[in-house]
Amino acid sequence: MLGGMGPDATVDFMAKVIALTPAAGDQDHIRMLVDHNPRVPDRQAAILAGGENPGPVLAAMAARLEASGADFLVIPCNTAHVFQDDILAATRIPLVSIIDASVEAAETEAPDASAIGLLATSGCLQAGIYQQALEAAGRTSILPTAGELDDLMALIKSIKAGRTDARAATAMGGLAKALVARGAQAIIAGCTEIPLVLAGAALDMPLISSTDALAARTVGLALGEIPLPNRQP
Amino acid sequence: MLGGMGPDATVDFMAKVIALTPAAGDQDHIRMLVDHNPRVPDRQAAILAGGENPGPVLAAMAARLEASGADFLVIPCNTAHVFQDDILAATRIPLVSIIDASVEAAETEAPDASAIGLLATSGCLQAGIYQQALEAAGRTSILPTAGELDDLMALIKSIKAGRTDARAATAMGGLAKALVARGAQAIIAGCTEIPLVLAGAALDMPLISSTDALAARTVGLALGEIPLPNRQP
Numbered sequence: 001m002l003g004g005m006g007p008d009a010t011v012d013f014m015a016k017v018i019a020l021t022p023a024a025g026d027q028d029h030i031r032m033l034v035d036h037n038p039r040v041p042d043r044q045a046a047i048l049a050g051g052e053n054p055g056p057v058l059a060a061m062a063a064r065l066e067a068s069g070a071d072f073l074v075i076p077c078n079t080a081h082v083f084q085d086d087i088l089a090a091t092r093i094p095l096v097s098i099i100d101a102s103v104e105a106a107e108t109e110a111p112d113a114s115a116i117g118l119l120a121t122s123g124c125l126q127a128g129i130y131q132q133a134l135e136a137a138g139r140t141s142i143l144p145t146a147g148e149l150d151d152l153m154a155l156i157k158s159i160k161a162g163r164t165d166a167r168a169a170t171a172m173g174g175l176a177k178a179l180v181a182r183g184a185q186a187i188i189a190g191c192t193e194i195p196l197v198l199a200g201a202a203l204d205m206p207l208i209s210s211t212d213a214l215a216a217r218t219v220g221l222a223l224g225e226i227p228l229p230n231r232q233p
Numbered sequence: 234m235l236g237g238m239g240p241d242a243t244v245d246f247m248a249k250v251i252a253l254t255p256a257a258g259d260q261d262h263i264r265m266l267v268d269h270n271p272r273v274p275d276r277q278a279a280i281l282a283g284g285e286n287p288g289p290v291l292a293a294m295a296a297r298l299e300a301s302g303a304d305f306l307v308i309p310c311n312t313a314h315v316f317q318d319d320i321l322a323a324t325r326i327p328l329v330s331i332i333d334a335s336v337e338a339a340e341t342e343a344p345d346a347s348a349i350g351l352l353a354t355s356g357c358l359q360a361g362i363y364q365q366a367l368e369a370a371g372r373t374s375i376l377p378t379a380g381e382l383d384d385l386m387a388l389i390k391s392i393k394a395g396r397t398d399a400r401a402a403t404a405m406g407g408l409a410k411a412l413v414a415r416g417a418q419a420i421i422a423g424c425t426e427i428p429l430v431l432a433g434a435a436l437d438m439p440l441i442s443s444t445d446a447l448a449a450r451t452v453g454l455a456l457g458e459i460p461l462p463n464r465q466p
Contacts, residue, residue: 004259004262004264004265005259006259006262007247007251007259007262008248008251010247011244011247011248011251014240014243014244014247014269015241015244018240018241018244019395023271023394024394025390025393025394026237026238026239026240026271026272026273026275026393027271027272027275028271029237029239029240029271029272030271031237031268031269031270031271031272032237032267032269033267033268033269034265034266034267034268034269035264035266035267035301036247036264036265036266036267037264038256038259038260038261038262038263038264039259039260039262039264040259042259042260064301068268068297068301157258160258160259161256161257161258162252
């Protein structure tokens with residue numbers, strides 16, 4: 001696991017993997033090799049403002065996890081997937097994409113939704129990785145307006161600083177509802193900070209948590225319920 | 234970090250490290266290399282019943298963390314410290330002991346307490362690592378009776394299986410109060426499952442959480458506020 005982006009989101013992801021694992025005792029649980037590295041260069045700054053490229057750092061982390069015996073890689077951070085080509089170039093084990101897991105969870109949880117609202121970071125949306133995956137799945141993306149995106153980024157920043165109170169939840173719910181008002185029939189919480197404040201019950205609409213989608217896939221793969229994708233078929 | 238013993242306790246420890254780190258954004262947080270390995274052979278079975286020795290597995294985990302660049306080692310599991318000599322023999326970086334951190338936290342938080350109640354696993358108490366550390370600090374240990382220890386072990390097992398409800402908290406509080414009734418002037422929660430159900434506020438007595446004590450020390454060491462102990466002076 002390439003973790004720490006952000007720290008609380010990684011812990012939330014690990015807790016969900018543990019909760020989703022059927023276990024009567026310690027030894028039934030899944031081994032996770034975690035490089036919890038919050039000091040990866042800022043993904044937003046790299047995508048939007050020419051800041052330091054986090055790709056080489058992510059690639060080095062991934063290579064070390066592979067050398068330590070990892071069978072596959074996961075990253076509980078959506079935006080970091082913008083740099084997945086650097087990781088793939090440095091490793092030979094599968095990288096299980098949170099983007100693909102979330103889009104496929106949307107197909108399962110909201111099979112009739114043709115328009116999917118995306119709550120994700122500016123950098124993630126600018127790179128278009130979610131929009132492309134949804135288009136490949138025959139879905140339309142409903143995006144935040146520029147003003148909503150500013151609010152979302154401010155909210156994510158405050159969640160990263162530990163503010164996960166009811167006010168943050170209400171503000172996040174408001175951003176989701178704005179997408180619904182513009183036609184979204186389901187929402188993907190495509191940033192792992194979002195599920196720290198927003199749960200599905202808060203909306204009348206299917207809400208796909210990228211954290212939950214990746215955790216479910218991780219457990220399925222680790223327990224052999226889902227076959228591991230082959231990097232070199 | 235040698236983690237996964239148990240899984241929820243490791244996540245709790247990581248969350249406490251994150252919460253104790255002064256940070257305005259991701260990049261201010263501490264990097265943690267975590268081998269979250271719940272499949273380490275059962276520590277209780279090894280100490281009490283001649284089961285497989287977890288020492289070699291812990292040593293191999295520690296050596297790999299050192300090779301991956303770790304500056305020091307922590308284990309958010311008290312009983313695993315019974316096998317610390319195996320880890321020390323396989324590595325050259327410091328192992329920051331949860332036992333020492335907890336006994337020193339007791340000296341700070343309960344300076345006048347001469348008798349310290351110990352809630353810890355059968356294996357941990359049988360090995361005597363807490364009793365020795367407390368004796369070296371000039372304190373007496375107040376231990377659970379055989380019956381209380383049976384109850385404590387059953388409770389820890391149910392916490393590991395995810396039962397962290399109010400009933401578990403009440404039962405754990407009862408075990409702490411039994412030690413107080415026999416003269417304990419402070420309690421060390423010397424098993425990282427215990428703070429998952431029991432908080433200090435539940436007692437009229439100082440309650441030292443071994444998880445919190447190790448988390449505070451880890452943050453202090455990682456931020457350079459506490460000098461790193463030297464393995465080879």
